[in-house]
Amino acid sequence: MATELGPTPVKEPASGGAPIHHKPKGVGEDNAIASQGKWAAWLLAPTIFALAIVIVYPIISAIVMSFQKDAGLDPATGLFTEGGPAGFSNYTNWIFQQCAAPDGGTVACPPGTLGAQFWSATGTTFYFTIITVTLETILGFWMAIIMARTFRGRSLVRAAVLVPWAIPTAVTAQLWLFIFAFEGIGNKLFNTTILWTGSEIPARWAVIIADTWKTTPFMALLILAGLQMIPAEVYEAAKVDGASAWQRFRMITLPLVKPALMVAILFRTLDALRMFDLPYILTEGSNNTTTLSILVVNQIRQGFNSAAALSTITFIIIFIVAFIFVRFLGANVVEQQTGAGKGKK
Amino acid sequence: MTAATELRARQDRGRKVAQNREKWASVRTYVSAAVILFWCLAPAYWMVVTAFRDVGYTYDTSLLPTHVTLDNFKTAFDTSFGNRFGQALLNSLFIGVTVTVISLVVGVFAAYALARLNFRFKYLVLGFILGASMFPGVALITPLFQLFTNIGWIGTYQALIIPNISFVLPLTVYTMTSFFREMPWELEEAARVDGCTQGQAFRRVIMPLAAPAIFTTAILAFISSWNEFLIASQLSNDATQPVTVAIANFAGAQPQQIPYTAIMAAGTIVTIPLVILVLVFQRKIVAGLTAGAVK
């Protein structure tokens, strides 16, 4: 795998001129692995434990519930009664957009039900994810490069960049709603009369602009940290060798920043695929801005078990995206190294 | 024209070109910095302007401050109507610091193991950690609420701290692992040859080098905990509520009125400590940078 991911010509200086894995192989290696394994278990235990309680338990209990029917109304008493086991029907209902029919069967979900929105919400979620993550990566990279330079007022820029991210989302969303109002400062400033939350394209771009504004600092900061791990001498050497700015960016900066960059993109993608607050407050999901998470929240209000199924579907979708990232785009924090170690058997 | 003068002229030209290029580079840097400042601060500026505006003129669109008043800040901190904004600020600070410290310590352990040690099931562990940030957070609340009800944790600080730790841990572990992998670990071994224990070598040699990564991660963890709203809105009570929940509790004087000006004032108040925090951490990040350069 290491070779597939392509170590670059300037890779070596970063890791100090020697491959990281230079443990002698052969006799005694198994013992070493065993003792390292014990260490690793101790070091990892707190993380695993924290995640197990607060994330894994709720996930599993949600998955369990997703195989139960939601409560139905008993017409005689007017009270809800437990739905009973559902098999995969909660899942198939979402995927094939089937809704309950008055006669007891299923019909294609009519517009106005949540079920009718599954595929469009999936599409919207990807639309937001692809555009916001791309914009945030480009802008974040650019901001990081500027912030890494030495100039007067650099700390001002660094502090300013964090301002959007430091404002709690609840406030950010209200702020943008305020800005994007018809009589708001946005239209006033640019002398436009756009109904920002009134039709599909402006509404989607309102969400994208607000999200990009808010989360670019996250990208910028992670990339900046990556940039700062690159020793200055590497650049100087490249300059002496007459490399152009673009060559230096492509041959030095990009490969050396890649691990940090991939982690940042991976986590931004996972977050963007679960985007909720901003579109919810800005548009309440109108005009095709309903994301999967908004659909989950709306469904929770109508029945948790079906919402749990939708959450699990979302989970699987995100899982597939993460898989692609890790498998094909090299967003794996240890793969190169240990892959190389193992590959040389 | 002799060869010597020609050479001198060429050198002069070369120097001039270099100087020009440098000048241009610095101009470009400043222009870029100005654009970044505008993009990041313009909406925030509108927040601040609104925060200082009289509530009766909430929707005024004059660019410069008009009808300036401190009332909104007073409203934010006014406790007579049951607002606990001041208390909530302290709660957020306490929760944020605890989450940051614990998740960093725990995350550094895990990242060290993942980056440095060879053991079986590494991919399982990595997948497990990443999998934790794949489930829609909104759907975790119901089971979590029931779990915490059963063990009597609703309204306690741990009910807010532990979920937040879990939310930031995947990012913390991944970031640190990716940075640790790039560390010049032979320095650690060199230190051990010089008589340090493994722990000392890690603390004295590796940690300073990893400072930019660690402080960056700290800021990310702190802000993400500082921003958390969904879990806190359902698991906190009046005494433990963080500032995000307190802001959602702001209400206008009239039933359907949205108190924009007070919300913006609260946003302004909440942002300031973070900016200060970042300015303080700045120096650590830069210190880490120079430490790296010394090597």
Place this chain on the structure above:
Amino acid sequence: MKTPKFLLPVAAAGALALTLSACGGGGGGATATGGGDAANGLDARGPITYVQGKDNSNVVRPLIEKWNAAHPNEKVTFKEQTDQADQQHDDLVQNYQAKNPNYDVASVDVVWTAEFAAKGWLQPLKDKMAVDTAGMLKPTVEAGSYKGTLYAAPVSSDGGILYYRSDLVPTAPKTWDEMMGMCSIAKENGIGCFAGQYAKYEGLTVNASEAINSAGGSVLNADGKPNLNTPEAKEGLQNLATAYADGNIPKEGITFQEEQGRQAFQDGKLLFHRNWPYVYNLAVTEGSSKVKDVLGMTALPGKDGPGASTLGGHSAAVSVYSKNKATALDFVKFLVNEENQKFFATQGSLAPVIEALYEDKELVAKLPYLPVLKTSIENAVPRPVTPFYPAVTKAIQENAYSAIKGEKTVDAALSDMQKSIESASAGQ
């Protein structure tokens, strides 16, 4: 590394969940066994908690202090929720689901009553637990009832008011057609004619049901079944769609929630504006208001006379999980007594539910909109009373929004609305 070992554990968790589900675990879903919990603690007294959304104008705290002074052994603690209705709803659901005994008395929005009652979370207010509702406005009592039983005692009410520019409109319009006829005045003055709340959110359900009810239609029939394929419903929704297409409702109307509409009206950009009573106080006091001295108020326009407002407001409900229901009941009665109703109205601008108070001279002097509001509430129709309200309101919003914007014909929108509501209530 050919196989994606990396992500194996996730698959493992899935497999584990499948096994667990086979054992039939899984709580969380609503179970309405009613019986047991509703019979417990009816005579018990002791400290209780009152849960309500943000106490905007500081009326609840003084009342609780007064109560606590008089009942030292049955003190009430105030648990304040956020100011946002959705979050109040979700918070109540979480706590009822967890059978939290500390949510003794809760303030319930009129549209949640049926849902919570059908889930078996609310104590029926009958027999020993009965609350006297004589003298209360009828629509408010209906909104607190489910299947003929009172589950939540009305505490505050709310209804729509038509605000207009008294300097431009000679006589207040009584019908929709009259109002549309006056739109030429708006054009002459270069302002918008009429707007309510047409952004896609709960307010659109309010406005769309008002339009349908005012034209003589109804969203649900008496049995709780959707009833939208009627000429009346069509006329109602068509009124909004036509007004939007004609520009009588300005194009920005589809982005309006309460506050954006109020802003436009206060800035003098609208001739008529449908909103809640709260606008009155702000429109006459806010410095930026341009309609201070020219603010007219009247009942919403209907087909031949006053229209049917959608009812808002809150009721107080006792949780079946409460341990001290006798105290809880007394506290509910305390909240709705005439003296405290008057206090809510004067201090908090909350519309009272007791009919007689609308004639109270002192109150009317303070809140001049009360007579108009009384007409509005008397003619009001509760929003569809159904335990499937969250699904019903989505169905209305989604389709009414498309119809107003002209993306769908009114017929198609109503037919889709009908089918969506049928499907939602076909739940089982």
